[in-house]
Amino acid sequence: MSNDLSVLHEDYVSRAREMLRHMKQGDEAETARLLDEIVHLREDSLFRELGRLTRDFHDSLNNFRLDSRLADIAQNEIPDARDRLSYVISMTEQAANRTLNAIEDSLPACEALESRVSQLREQWACFTRREMDAPAFRNLSRDLEAFLGEAGDDLQRLRANLQDVLMAQGFQDLTGQIIRRVITLVEELERNLVELVRISGQKLAQPAKEARQVSAADVHGPAIPGLDTGTVSGQDEVDDLLSSLGF
Amino acid sequence: MDKNIKILIVDDFSTMRRIIKNLLRDLGYNNTSEADDGLTALPMLQTGNFDLLITDWNMPGMQGIDLLRTVRADPRLATLPVMMVTAEQKREQIIEAAKAGVNGYIVKPFTAQTLKDKLEKIFERVAAR
Numbered sequence: 001m002s003n004d005l006s007v008l009h010e011d012y013v014s015r016a017r018e019m020l021r022h023m024k025q026g027d028e029a030e031t032a033r034l035l036d037e038i039v040h041l042r043e044d045s046l047f048r049e050l051g052r053l054t055r056d057f058h059d060s061l062n063n064f065r066l067d068s069r070l071a072d073i074a075q076n077e078i079p080d081a082r083d084r085l086s087y088v089i090s091m092t093e094q095a096a097n098r099t100l101n102a103i104e105d106s107l108p109a110c111e112a113l114e115s116r117v118s119q120l121r122e123q124w125a126c127f128t129r130r131e132m133d134a135p136a137f138r139n140l141s142r143d144l145e146a147f148l149g150e151a152g153d154d155l156q157r158l159r160a161n162l163q164d165v166l167m168a169q170g171f172q173d174l175t176g177q178i179i180r181r182v183i184t185l186v187e188e189l190e191r192n193l194v195e196l197v198r199i200s201g202q203k204l205a206q207p208a209k210e211a212r213q214v215s216a217a218d219v220h221g222p223a224i225p226g227l228d229t230g231t232v233s234g235q236d237e238v239d240d241l242l243s244s245l246g247f
Numbered sequence: 248m249d250k251n252i253k254i255l256i257v258d259d260f261s262t263m264r265r266i267i268k269n270l271l272r273d274l275g276y277n278n279t280s281e282a283d284d285g286l287t288a289l290p291m292l293q294t295g296n297f298d299l300l301i302t303d304w305n306m307p308g309m310q311g312i313d314l315l316r317t318v319r320a321d322p323r324l325a326t327l328p329v330m331m332v333t334a335e336q337k338r339e340q341i342i343e344a345a346k347a348g349v350n351g352y353i354v355k356p357f358t359a360q361t362l363k364d365k366l367e368k369i370f371e372r373v374a375a376r
Contacts, residue, residue, distance in 0.1 A: 163359060166269050170356050173260040174334055177305065 011041055060199045070192045073185070081182045088175045095171035102161040102168075109154050116147055250275040252298035257281070257288045257314065258332070259306045263355075267301060267332065270362050285309025289317060292324055299369070304333035304340070312340075312347060319348045328369050332357065 019034035065071070123140050126132045132140065223231040232238050254271060256279055258264045264281045271279055280295065282288035286308035292300065300318065304311040311331055318324045330351035331344055344352055350372070351365040 163273065166266055167356075167359060169262055170266055173258070173263040174355060176260055177334060 012038060015041075057199075057201075064195065064199055068192055068195070069188065070196070073189055073192065077185055078189075081185050084178050085182060088178050091171045091175050095168045098168040099165050102164045106158050106161045109157060113151060113154050116150070120144060120147060251278050252276065253296060254279045254299045254301060255282060255288060255291060255295065255297045256301050257283070257285065257306070257311070258303040259283050260303075263303065263332075267362070270359050273359070274363055274366070285311060285314035285317075288314060292318065292327070293321070297327065300327055300329045301332055302329065304331060304335045304344075312344060315344065315347045315349055328373055330365060330369060332362075 015034050015038050019031055019038070022030040022034065120140075120143065123132075123143070127137060127140060223233075225233065232241060254276060256264050256267050256271075258267070261283070264283075268279050268281070271277075280291065280297075282291055284306045285302070288300075288302070289309070291297075300314075302311040302314055309317075311333065315329055315331070318327055318329060328350045329348070330353065331349050332353045332355065334355045335341075336354050341352055350369045353361055353365055
């Protein structure tokens with residue numbers, strides 16, 4: 001490169017000297033011609049430089065395309081990741097529903113059991129206070145027997161429901177594994193995009209953690225503690241904020 | 248079957264370890280320990296006198312299949328019954344586990360009944376030795 005420069009300098013200097021000579025002699029035509037030559041020299045070297053830069057960029061891009069997984073990621077892995085994340089949504093939904101079903105079946109059973117127990121306790125208290133006659137006691141006796149049978153069944157049912165809830169939690173392991181894989185993919189995608197931006201010559205701005213651009217359609221969804229700023233944490237803070245605004 | 252047998256549960260997801268622990272408890276097995284990886288499980292197995300190993304496949308430090316192979320290669324652990332409980336369902340993997348000497352293979356998601364059945368099967372075979 002420095003050789004080029006010194007050769008160029010020679011070309012410029014020799015023509016400049018000649019041009020100066022012709023200017024002093026008042027030879028306008030020759031002066032103009034030499035000026036043109038100097039300008040053309042300049043243009044040529046600019047074009048050569050531009051050509052070199054274009055070729056370099058083209059080569060970089062080609063190498064990037066050949067090495068890069070970007071095409072594969074775009075065509076195969078992103079759609080695959082989309083499907084897997086959709087699957088995560090459906091798995092978690094299923095688990096939540098299974099749990100809610102178990103709860104909806106259990107709570108009424110619990111409540112019925114509780115009220116039965118309450119009734120029987122009252123009656124038993126009557127008996128221990130000797131306020132119960134023989135026929136009433138016979139009724140109580142029958143009721144107790146029936147109750148013991150029912151309670152046994154109800155408790156078995158509650159246990160089965162709790163086991164159902166236990167098994168329903170198995171989603172966390174599977175969805176966790178799926179999400180981990182998608183995170184890895186996103187990381188790879190990020191690396192590829194950063195490389196692409198670098199090649200195209202753009203400087204990447206420092207990631208500004210505070211000033212995230214919020215687009216008009218940006219709804220944030222569940223707040224993640226430590227990640228989302230400008231959020232309240234918990235119902236109490238919501239209530240405080242609202243009451244401070246006069247609601 | 249002696250319900251006091253010592254069981255080691257290995258999985259990198261603590262939720263899964265808890266689920267298996269609770270299922271075992273339900274079946275009467277209360278003597279359980281946990282490890283979060285093949286790497287942390289190995290020293291426990293070598294000194295702990297365990298009667299059964301239940302392990303996941305996919306773990307970051309040492310995978311379940313490698314744990315299995317290491318166990319089978321160790322003369323003091325070679326006969327330890329090993330059950331895999333895993334999301335890995337590829338044919339080649341199941342075959343690989345069988346060749347490596349696994350005693351039972353359960354795929355996630357699984358039911359409590361499946362765990363019970365497979366455990367019983369393992370213990371029958373152990374008793375028959």
